[in-house]
Every structure is written in C-alpha cells, then in structure tokens.
Amino acid sequence: YQRRVHGIAKGGELCLRERLECAVESRGEVTVVANVLNEVVVDRGTSPALTNIQCYLDGEPFTTMMGDGCILSTPTGSTAYNLAAGGSITHPQVPCFLLTPISPHTLSCRPMVLQHSAHIKFVIPETARAAAWASFDGRNRTCLERGDSVTIRLAQYAVPLVCNKSATRDWLCSVGTSLHWNARDTPKPLTDSMDSAFRIASMSKFPETESMSQLSPRTRSLMVERVTPKSPTSPLPFE
Helix, strand or coil, X not given: CHHHHHHHHCCCCEEEECCEEEXXXXXXXXXXXXXXXXXXXXXXXXXXXXXXXXXXXCCEEEEEEEECEEEEECCHHHHCHHHHCCCCCCCCCCCEEEEEEECCCCCCCCCEEEECCCCEEEECCCCCCCCEEEXXXXXXXXXXXXXXXXEEEECCCCEEEXXXXXXXXXXXXXXXXXXXXXXXXXXXXXXXXXXXXXXXHHHHHCHHHCCHHHCCHHHHHHHHHHHCCCCCCCCCCCC
16 A cells, blocks of 8 residues: 555645535434435334335425435445446446335336435325434434435545556446456367257258258267157047
C-alpha cells in the first residue's frame, strides 16, 4: 500500500464513489441522519403483511410500492443487495441512483435508474397495515411508524478510493473475480469424430445432401446402422 500511496502523491489515479445522505423524520422531527455508500433499504421487517411505501421524486408523487420493500442503491452498491433483488450491475462512475423493489406484488413494478440529482422520499402511509423498517448499509436499523418518512439525496462529499491500475480496470477485475460475471467454459473446436456425428445426424434426415463416398467406412457403417430399421424380434399383433 505504501507504493500506491507514493504513486498517488506523484499524480496517481483516484476514483470518487458517490454516497447517499439520508434523514429519517418521525412526527415532524429528524431522528436519524446517515451517509451510506451502498444502499438504503426500507422493508417490512418481521411483519407478515405487505408494506405500502409511497415514493416521491423531487417532491412529486411517483408510485406506491407494495411488497417486501424497496432498495435505493448507489452504483457502488449495485453489486450488493440490489443485484440479489434483480437490479442491474452499474459502473461506479455512472451518475445515478438505482431503485429496486423487493418481491413486488405487481409484475409491472420493475427496477429503475434515476438521476443522481434527484431528491427521493419514502413515506409510510397512515393506511399501512403495519410499520416498516429502514436500514443504512445494513446498520442503524430504524422502525418507521405510520406517517414516518425517509428523505434521500446525493451526499455533498464523495469517498475517494485509490486505484490499483485504473477505475475501470479495477472494477472489471472485481466483477470478474468476485461475481464470476459471464464466466463459462469456452466451447471446444469440432474434431473429426464430432464432425462425423453431425454428418450422420444431417444425412439421416437428408441423405441426398451429401455423397456416401465422402465418408469413411466406419462412418458409413454407423450411418447404415442408424437409418436402417431393425426387424422386429416378435410378430406384430396384426400379423
């Protein structure tokens, strides 16, 4: 790490990660203030009832989410709870918020990407069946009674991170090694035996498409065994 610190002092690369500034308001008073790097979660907690969360975007009524809850994530937190709930993986330098419902009760309630300049407010309505719970980066678990709200906006100060190589390269390595994103075995090239098998399969359906003389004796014998019907070992019932 000392080499990296000296590299930063000589003009190395830094990556700024945006944070969320959150405030919980209960009965007209701000009770909790928190800055989070990953996500804010409002969920139903231990209640068996659905949560009703009224969402406001820049002061305008946005939607009411019914389900287990919702997540508001930063690009940095897009690979955490947001990803597990069906949200998208997002590059940490994309200026946005990710709004992801948790087990919504409507099929049309899907994850959304919002501008990072937005002011977002979650309100538990007076008609809700039960209270909800809010957590900030998995900490400061707070009960939201009917009428309580959580206001979220972009924090004034971002978190500077020292890059190992570059911001994009470090992120790609992290996604590849931690999540094994799109990792799979490379298909093997076709060998002579596999090619012969494909020829047999195609010629059994379209025998006129290729001459038998182009195949090896072994392939021709396999093809004959495949396409030649076997005689029944016992008389048929109608004989």
